[in-house]
Amino acid sequence: MSDFINNFWNMYVVVLVVASLLFCAFIVLSNRSARPKGPVELHGHQWDETLAEWNNPLPRWWVWLFWITIIFSVIYLVAYPGLGSLGNALGWSATGAYDKEVATAEAKVAPLFDRYAAMDIKQVAADPEARAMGERLFLNNCAVCHGTDARGSRGFPNLTDKDWLYGGEPETIVATLTNGRNGAMPAFGGALDSEQVRDVANYVRSLSGLAADSIRVQRGKTLFATNCVACHGPEGKGNQLMGAPNLTDGIWLYGSTEPIIVQTITKGRAGHMPAHEELLGEKKIHLLAAYVWGLSNKGDGAK
Ligand code: HEC
Ligand code: HEC
Incomplete structure (x- = not known):
């Protein structure tokens, strides 16, 4: 299975990996590993005054180390993921x-x-x-x-x-x-006009002893009885079956100021657990x- 969105990136990785392996092999091959037939000579390069380069071949063990790493990487790429989405004979994956x-x-x-x-x-x-x-x-x-x-x-x-x-x-x-x-507190913005919402908000505040306009409280009480008791109960003590909060206990989920309660009533609330x-x-x-x-x-x- 390929994790790439399209095959381009898959091929991109495959080409890069194969090209760099071939390049390594080419470098190793292009360096001389056989002894020269004639006598060993100086290359003519010289550094730091006396440091000179002979045309000796690379040590054989060293060249073999290169070949081993190249062979290892081929085996590795067959066994584990690395060559795009190819190889991976062992079925290993990071998520696995x-x-x-x-x-x-x-x-x-x-x-x-x-x-x-x-x-x-x-x-x-x-x-x-x-x-x-x-x-x-x-x-x-x-x-x-x-x-x-x-x-x-x-x-x-x-x-x-x-x-x-x-x-x-x-x-x-x-x-x-x-x-x-x-939690499903319906929006009453359509059913009640803004004055009625303020009336009922004042009534709600009065339930927990917060400062409220007494005339609005009187009007709000009637509105509460028709619109809210089904969920919040006749005394506003709430109903745990529907997650309707107790409005009399002074503990607020959304807040107790008049503007916030007005917002709650007008727009409704939908807490999601x-x-x-x-x-x-x-x-x-x-x-x-x-x-x-x-x-x-x-x-x-x-x-
Ligand atoms: C994405 C946010 C979110 C995560 C995560 C979350 N909760 Fe909640 N949880 C809420 C909200 C919002 C409510 C209130 C739901 C409502 O308003 O009806 C809630 C309600 C609750 C309640 C009910 C409280 C009551 O008064 O009845 C409990 C208990 C609870 N969560 C426990 C947990 C536990 C334990 C976890 C972790 C496993 C958790 N929650 C993870 C948002 C979250
Ligand atoms: C259909 C049931 C239902 C009706 C009808 C209903 N409510 Fe609610 N009310 C809820 C639920 C459920 C919540 C909790 C919402 C949440 O958890 O997100 C709530 C939340 C509230 C809150 C927020 C309380 C807090 O702690 O912040 C207020 C205030 C409130 N309602 C007032 C009213 C008023 C006033 C009315 C009548 C105009 C009303 N509700 C009608 C179910 C209802």
Whole structure:
């Protein structure tokens, strides 16, 4: 199989490699290796006053070393990749070698993963070695979005608090990691005009005790009851089945200022947590879930 986009580069490499091998052979051949018939003579070149060159042949062993390297490179190019996409009789490839190394490494840690996979997530969370493994997995796979300290940032939930969009039970965390999550807050920019959006935004702010315009809060309450309770619940406490956040707890995924809430309501939000099932597999997810659960349950089982 050729890794080149078109055959030109393949041929380019083949021609370069063959030409340089032929050139080396030519250089070796064109140098004299037989003893001259007559007496050995000076070439007439002279350097550094007394350094002169005789027309002695190259030492035979030295010429042979050149031939051996040339023959070696031909054998090498038949056995391993190098001559464009030709040769490679052994079928070696960099990715193949990498896969093999990964497989060996995984086989080494497999018993560890197996041991934790058989344990309850809360028990795993209490095991310092498992937590260290979970942390490394977290840093490699999750920290880009949730931060190295797992405290998240705007749009990326904090995983160290007790506030959950989808739920903080070990099984729920496993489901989140395995299948991913898509938060779907619809855009109300079409259904509500900008005054109504501000009214309902003020009502939302009042739910967690933030400063709000009381007249807008009154109007917003009615709008909330018709438009928002289906997901956020009659009291605005959210619904973990759809990942609708609790709007009363003072913890914000996107922000609590009026302009940000207005933006959330007008344009909607669509937080996306990617599925990790294929990337990590069940056992790593088990460890990671234990690590994440442990972050917000220090003291209850996890140390
Ligand atoms: C591409 C960014 C991204 C990556 C990578 C990512 N996450 Fe997430 N994660 C999110 C977003 C965004 C959400 C919130 C989804 C929503 O708004 O509905 C989320 C939600 C979650 C939740 C649910 C939190 C709750 O309150 O219910 C958990 C748990 C979680 N992530 C853990 C992880 C772990 C563990 C990893 C690493 C395997 C990871 N995430 C990798 C972006 C990411
Ligand atoms: C279809 C269900 C649904 C409806 C209806 C809905 N929401 Fe949401 N809302 C969500 C979801 C899900 C999220 C989380 C989005 C994410 O994770 O990206 C959310 C997020 C929010 C946020 C962001 C909270 C934060 O922590 O930053 C606010 C504010 C909000 N909704 C207010 C409202 C208001 C006001 C209404 C009514 C006008 C409303 N929602 C209607 C599902 C809904």
